[in-house]
Amino acid sequence: MTQTRAITLNALSLYAVAMVLAAAYAAQFILHELPCPLCLLQRILFAALAVGPILNIRFGPRPSHYAISLLAAVAGAVASTRQVLLHIMPGDAGYGSALLGYHYYTWALIGFIAAIVLIAAVMLFDRQFEDDKAVLPVTGGAFAQIAVWLVIALTAANVVTTLLECGFGACADNPVVYELLKRGV
Amino acid sequence: MEFTLLFLATAIVMLIAWRGQRPLALGLFGAVLIACVATYLHHATDTLKLSF
Numbered sequence: 001m002t003q004t005r006a007i008t009l010n011a012l013s014l015y016a017v018a019m020v021l022a023a024a025y026a027a028q029f030i031l032h033e034l035p036c037p038l039c040l041l042q043r044i045l046f047a048a049l050a051v052g053p054i055l056n057i058r059f060g061p062r063p064s065h066y067a068i069s070l071l072a073a074v075a076g077a078v079a080s081t082r083q084v085l086l087h088i089m090p091g092d093a094g095y096g097s098a099l100l101g102y103h104y105y106t107w108a109l110i111g112f113i114a115a116i117v118l119i120a121a122v123m124l125f126d127r128q129f130e131d132d133k134a135v136l137p138v139t140g141g142a143f144a145q146i147a148v149w150l151v152i153a154l155t156a157a158n159v160v161t162t163l164l165e166c167g168f169g170a171c172a173d174n175p176v177v178y179e180l181l182k183r184g185v
Numbered sequence: 186m187e188f189t190l191l192f193l194a195t196a197i198v199m200l201i202a203w204r205g206q207r208p209l210a211l212g213l214f215g216a217v218l219i220a221c222v223a224t225y226l227h228h229a230t231d232t233l234k235l236s237f
Contacts, residue, residue: 037228040188044221047195051214054202068214075218079225148203155196163189171188 006061006128007140010053013118014147017050020111021154025161027104033096034165034175038083042108045076047155049115054148057140061128066119073115080109095174187224191217 001009024043027033035043052069056062083105087094094103102110122128165171167179194217202210 037188041191041221041225041228044188044191044195047192047199048214048217048221051195051198051202051210054199055207055210058203059207064211068211068218071218075221075225082225082229148199152196152199152203155192155199159189159192159196162192166186166188168186170186 001122001125001128003060003128003131006122006125007057007144009122010056010061011140011144011147013053014050014057014144014151017046017053018147018150018154020046021151021158024104025154025157027096027099028161031097034178036095036174037171038079038086039095039105040162040171041079042076042083042105043158045072045079046108046111047151047158048072049076050151050155052119054151057144057148060131063123063129066123070116070119073112073119077109077112077116080105080112084109191220191224194220 021043024035024039028035049069049072051072052065052067055065055068059065083095087103087105096104099107162171164178164180165175169179172179194213198210198213198217201213
């Protein structure tokens with residue numbers, strides 16, 4: 001795999017992260033399901049997954065960039081596994097609604113494990129780590145730039161919505177209202 | 186509040202990775218990841234409301 005193709009793949013992975021963050025927002029705003037603390041932590045770790053690809057696009061593919069995404073994916077898998085185990089008892093309805101039979105934290109676990117496998121698979125291709133002297137824009141072209149700004153914008157939007165949801169104190173275990181909007185009424 | 190700060194820190198790390206210096210981005214990413222793990226462990230010690 002050439003460096004150029006690796007950068008395109010990294011841009012695609014950013015679109016995948018953006019899709020996950022957008023899907024979480026869809027559940028929050030369309031279904032009016034506020035994310036619990038563990039759900040927020042999983043969102044943060046999905047966002048953290050994007051730092052590796054951003055570095056790969058900016059500075060070229062390096063094993064250390066993939067490694068930081070792997071660390072974020074492992075941490076995310078641990079957090080989502082805990083939430084799956086919290087609701088594993090028969091008769092437990094789980095937290096929030098289900099999508100195609102699985103709750104969002106189960107999909108998150110599948111997503112983090114898929115990320116671990118895919119990153120490991122992409123790292124098998126050594127040629128991407130050699131400078132192939134391709135005429136590459138420093139920032140990977142418009143396709144990659146849009147992906148980067150999309151992920152940054154969604155993460156920044158989460159700063160605002162999480163502040164509205166949790167306020168300046170600790171987040172509720174089972175949030176049903178936006179703390180800051182409630183105080184404003 | 187801690188989750189708002191973690192989102193903010195992640196967004197800052199992304200901006201530094203995109204516009205700033207690589208070593209700084211890597212270092213800050215490490216700090217954010219440690220903060221995430223600490224937040225997870227803090228909540229993992231909460232009393233569980235189990236259904237049995």
